[in-house]
Amino acid sequence: MCDMYKIVRKEILNPVVKLMDIEAPRVAKSAKPGQFVIIRIYDKGERIPLTIADYDPEKGTVTIVFQEVGKSTKLLGTLNEGDYILDFVGPLGNFMEVPKEARKILGVGGGVGIPALYPKLKMLHQEGYRVEAILGGRSEEYVIFKKEMEAVCDKVYYATDDGTLGKKGFVTDVLKEVLENDKEIDYIITVGPVIMMKNVCKMTKEYNIPTIVSMNPLMVDGTGMCGACRIEVGGETKFVCMDGPIFDGHLVNFDLAMTRLNMFKKQEKVSLELYEQHHGGDHHGR
Amino acid sequence: MAVKDRVPMKEQDPKERRKNFDEVALGYTEEEAILEASRCIQCPKPTCVAGCPVHVRIPEFIKAITKREFEEAYKIIKSTNSLPAVCGRVCPQEEQCEKNCVLNKIGKPIAIGRLERFVADYALQNNIEEEVKPEKKNKKVAIIGGGPAGLTCAGDLLKMGYYVTIFEALHALGGVLTYGIPEFRLPKRIVEAEIERLKKLGAKVETNVVVGRTVTIDQLMEEEGFEAVFVGTGAGLPKLMDIPGKNLNGVYSANEFLTRINLMKAYKFPEYDTPIVVGKRVAVIGGGNVAMDAARSALRLDGVEEVTVVYRRSKEEMPARAEEIEHAIEEGIKFEFLANPIRINGTEDGWVKSMDVIRMELGEPDSSGRRRPIEIPGSEFTIEVDTVIMALGTSPNNLIPSTTKDVEIQKWGGIIADETGKTSKPGVFAGGDAVTGAATVILAMGAGKQAAKAIDEYLRNKK
Numbered sequence: 001m002c003d004m005y006k007i008v009r010k011e012i013l014n015p016v017v018k019l020m021d022i023e024a025p026r027v028a029k030s031a032k033p034g035q036f037v038i039i040r041i042y043d044k045g046e047r048i049p050l051t052i053a054d055y056d057p058e059k060g061t062v063t064i065v066f067q068e069v070g071k072s073t074k075l076l077g078t079l080n081e082g083d084y085i086l087d088f089v090g091p092l093g094n095f096m097e098v099p100k101e102a103r104k105i106l107g108v109g110g111g112v113g114i115p116a117l118y119p120k121l122k123m124l125h126q127e128g129y130r131v132e133a134i135l136g137g138r139s140e141e142y143v144i145f146k147k148e149m150e151a152v153c154d155k156v157y158y159a160t161d162d163g164t165l166g167k168k169g170f171v172t173d174v175l176k177e178v179l180e181n182d183k184e185i186d187y188i189i190t191v192g193p194v195i196m197m198k199n200v201c202k203m204t205k206e207y208n209i210p211t212i213v214s215m216n217p218l219m220v221d222g223t224g225m226c227g228a229c230r231i232e233v234g235g236e237t238k239f240v241c242m243d244g245p246i247f248d249g250h251l252v253n254f255d256l257a258m259t260r261l262n263m264f265k266k267q268e269k270v271s272l273e274l275y276e277q278h279h280g281g282d283h284h285g286r
Numbered sequence: 287m288a289v290k291d292r293v294p295m296k297e298q299d300p301k302e303r304r305k306n307f308d309e310v311a312l313g314y315t316e317e318e319a320i321l322e323a324s325r326c327i328q329c330p331k332p333t334c335v336a337g338c339p340v341h342v343r344i345p346e347f348i349k350a351i352t353k354r355e356f357e358e359a360y361k362i363i364k365s366t367n368s369l370p371a372v373c374g375r376v377c378p379q380e381e382q383c384e385k386n387c388v389l390n391k392i393g394k395p396i397a398i399g400r401l402e403r404f405v406a407d408y409a410l411q412n413n414i415e416e417e418v419k420p421e422k423k424n425k426k427v428a429i430i431g432g433g434p435a436g437l438t439c440a441g442d443l444l445k446m447g448y449y450v451t452i453f454e455a456l457h458a459l460g461g462v463l464t465y466g467i468p469e470f471r472l473p474k475r476i477v478e479a480e481i482e483r484l485k486k487l488g489a490k491v492e493t494n495v496v497v498g499r500t501v502t503i504d505q506l507m508e509e510e511g512f513e514a515v516f517v518g519t520g521a522g523l524p525k526l527m528d529i530p531g532k533n534l535n536g537v538y539s540a541n542e543f544l545t546r547i548n549l550m551k552a553y554k555f556p557e558y559d560t561p562i563v564v565g566k567r568v569a570v571i572g573g574g575n576v577a578m579d580a581a582r583s584a585l586r587l588d589g590v591e592e593v594t595v596v597y598r599r600s601k602e603e604m605p606a607r608a609e610e611i612e613h614a615i616e617e618g619i620k621f622e623f624l625a626n627p628i629r630i631n632g633t634e635d636g637w638v639k640s641m642d643v644i645r646m647e648l649g650e651p652d653s654s655g656r657r658r659p660i661e662i663p664g665s666e667f668t669i670e671v672d673t674v675i676m677a678l679g680t681s682p683n684n685l686i687p688s689t690t691k692d693v694e695i696q697k698w699g700g701i702i703a704d705e706t707g708k709t710s711k712p713g714v715f716a717g718g719d720a721v722t723g724a725a726t727v728i729l730a731m732g733a734g735k736q737a738a739k740a741i742d743e744y745l746r747n748k749k
């Protein structure tokens with residue numbers, strides 16, 4: 001209760017995305033690729049889930065990368081090296097297992113899904129798999145973790161909305177070309193906005209390539225106690241914090257997942273507006 | 287006042303209290319407590335004691351009250367019950383101590399719970415502490431889960447001189463007392479005061495540790511030097527009704543609804559950041575304490591006009607505490623008895639719009655001794671609702687058993703432990719809802735006490 005979690009490094013990756021290394025030795029020691037943490041910034045704060053983007057058991061630190069979308073992530077963005085976060089719990093969720101016989105793995109990532117995809121591809125690369133990736137974003141600036149990804153992938157393709165990096169278009173446009181040309185790819189991992197994961201899965205189903213996704217529903221406790229995080233997979237209700245966050249993408253009901261993400265939209269807007277009235281402007285690029 | 291009648295306890299007016307989260311029952315004054323206590327005829331063979339799962343020495347503490355020896359009364363209660371301020375408020379007394387009081391034969395039983403609450407509140411207000419200076423034993427015990435079972439086990443072990451660390455998954459201790467039971471029934475300051483006491487006794491607390499994920503029991507024992515472990519992880523996994531529409535926006539498990547409100551203080555949104563949404567009409571499915579708490583919490587939220595409890599049996603079979611049902615009725619909660627939801631209907635954009643319900647009738651008694659509800663064919667009807675809360679019970683989570691070597695579980699998920707709390711794994715003890723399935727605070731506490739004794743014995747015999 002009295003222990004707090006220190007921010008030991010902060011980096012600004014682009015105008016809306018920040019990275020932090022947090023001192024949390026127990027989490028760093030047990031973390032595995034695909035798992036996440038739940039943080040609560042201060043005593044009136046909410047519990048929000050963030051993927052573990054990297055971890056260093058020796059230093060006892062865990063890396064998080066977050067996009068500022070609402071009150072909690074904007075508030076987090078105003079904290080600096082040396083500041084503390086009140087609660088930081090994890091690692092939560094299952095970790096990822098890839099079939100031994102997979103020949104070539106393709107990662108497809110968008111937005112803050114890219115750093116979430118990174119530890120998975122890094123581990124697969126270290127285990128000797130052949131790994132490639134398609135990364136996408138609004139423009140070059142918004143495609144983060146390029147260097148890290150290039151270090152663990154045999155090849156990285158890019159897609160941006162404005163064509164400033166790689167192909168102009170969506171990751172699925174590149175995906176189509178890659179799948180047409182490279183018949184060795186037999187396992188796909190995709191992490192990003194739900195709509196992107198939905199479209200990727202639609203395409204990979206046509207090619208009959210097993211695809212796993214990392215779901216990001218609303219959460220409260222993250223320990224299986226509340227059911228806020230439920231989604232439907234193959235017609236069955238699953239709790240993402242316990243049964244996931246990784247699922248067979250061809251079985252996920254993405255439309256339901258998108259609807260459920262909107263459950264508190266009105267309140268989230270109120271919360272953000274109040275926050276911005278009091279902290280006008282100081283959330284930009286700090 | 288006639289001996290037959292109890293001294294009433296002051297309560298907030300139902301019209302007022304349905305708009306706030308402050309405590310409903312206001313407690314006895316000293317004079318009221320003494321008056322109520324003086325009704326006890328001090329039975330030489332007190333039947334009430336046998337009805338209490340931890341055998342509180344009821345006539346003795348009541349006698350002390352009549353003599354205005356409140357501190358003495360507190361010590362008597364504390365000798366067997368570590369959380370009297372909690373139990374006095376939430377025990378199902380009418381099923382336990384008070385059910386067995388001889389005065390039932392001529393009138394109302396002694397208000398044992400209220401007296402217990404009075405004494406405990408007196409002790410809290412006057413900072414009365416038990417004096418314990420045990421000889422330190424150089425052994426470490428880990429307590430997993432900070433609910434009533436874990437807190438009680440920790441307290442007893444600290445008083446025996448062990449080093450105790452409590453590992454809790456959430457950011458706050460208390461278990462259901464903190465995240466489930468609402469402020470208006472059990473003020474959080476009471477739970478916090480009990481936790482402060484434990485800390486003063488020397489408890490080390492590590493919140494934000496999900497055992498099985500952050501660290502395993504095997505690691506705690508093999509790498510961190512804990513020689514015994516008590517598992518008091520409760521039964522937190524909510525059951526959801528498997529009907530069409532169960533995942534629509536606006537459908538909550540009672541656990542989510544209550545956790546947002548109690549643990550996260552969503553009723554104070556936007557001062558607190560965690561949101562909650564409710565429509566004008568709320569339906570709560572279930573008939574236990576959890577359903578009553580969800581219904582009465584919903585009623586207190588802004589914008590809610592009508593709350594209906596939908597229960598498949600009749601009022602007589604409701605497992606909730608009698609007092610909670612009465613309070614709910616006084617506050618204006620509606621009841622739809624002998625009715626079972628079969629479908630939740632949604633709007634085009636995925637929100638709850640209404641619920642189809644079928645009438646039930648009661649047939650032969652089932653294994654629980656209660657008459658089994660049977661659907662009446664063709665009796666479906668629809669109720670208009672915007673929010674549905676499912677309070678259908680919970681079961682233990684399998685995270686610990688699935689990540690600990692050699693801990694055996696029942697088919698339904700409960701950890702197998704004998705009456706002292708011993709599990710199939712040497713050095714690992716368990717108790718409370720994790721073993722019994724969802725039960726009561728006092729039973730969880732009793733299990734924590736038993737396990738503390740068994741752990742002491744185990745560690746004394748272990749070289």
Ligand SMILES: Cc1cc2nc3c(=O)[nH]c(=O)nc-3n(C[C@H](O)[C@H](O)[C@H](O)COP(=O)(O)OP(=O)(O)OC[C@H]3O[C@@H](n4cnc5c(N)ncnc54)[C@H](O)[C@@H]3O)c2cc1C
Nearest residue numbers: 048049050051066067070071072073216217218219261268
């Ligand atoms: C397993 C998991 C991993 C995630 N990993 C990352 C990550 O690595 N980086 C990142 O930037 N984001 C990640 N997210 C999403 C992140 O949790 C939300 O962006 C964040 O909670 C938004 O909070 P806010 O108050 O800033 O915004 P709000 O204005 O409150 O919300 C904006 C949107 O974020 C989502 N959201 C809000 N509250 C929650 C909540 N309690 N739980 C889940 N989603 C919520 C909703 O869709 C909401 O409409 C992850 C989510 C999950 C479930």
Ligand SMILES: Cc1cc2nc3c(=O)[nH]c(=O)nc-3n(C[C@H](O)[C@H](O)[C@H](O)COP(=O)(O)OP(=O)(O)OC[C@H]3O[C@@H](n4cnc5c(N)ncnc54)[C@H](O)[C@@H]3O)c2cc1C
Nearest residue numbers: 431433434435455461462466497520718719725726727730
């Ligand atoms: C809404 C509600 C109302 C109730 N009303 C009453 C009432 O009026 N009277 C009554 O007698 N009983 C009532 N009960 C039942 C009573 O609260 C429980 O029986 C009692 O709390 C069980 O205690 P416990 O210590 O076994 O578990 P819990 O109180 O459930 O505590 C378990 C704790 O363990 C933690 N935990 C779980 N898994 C892990 C893990 N892997 N690692 C670390 N920590 C973990 C949980 O976060 C939790 O804090 C009610 C229950 C609910 C839900």
Ligand code: SF4
Nearest residue numbers: 338342373377382383
């Ligand atoms: S602990 Fe509960 S059952 Fe026992 S005497 Fe007190 S109120 Fe009654």
Ligand code: SF4
Nearest residue numbers: 326327329334387388
């Ligand atoms: S049974 Fe009733 S009257 Fe008798 S000692 Fe117990 S509380 Fe008093």
Ligand code: FES
Nearest residue numbers: 222224226227241
């Ligand atoms: S977040 Fe509560 S059960 Fe998953």
Ligand SMILES: [Mg+2]
Nearest residue numbers: 070071072268
């Ligand atoms: Mg938010």
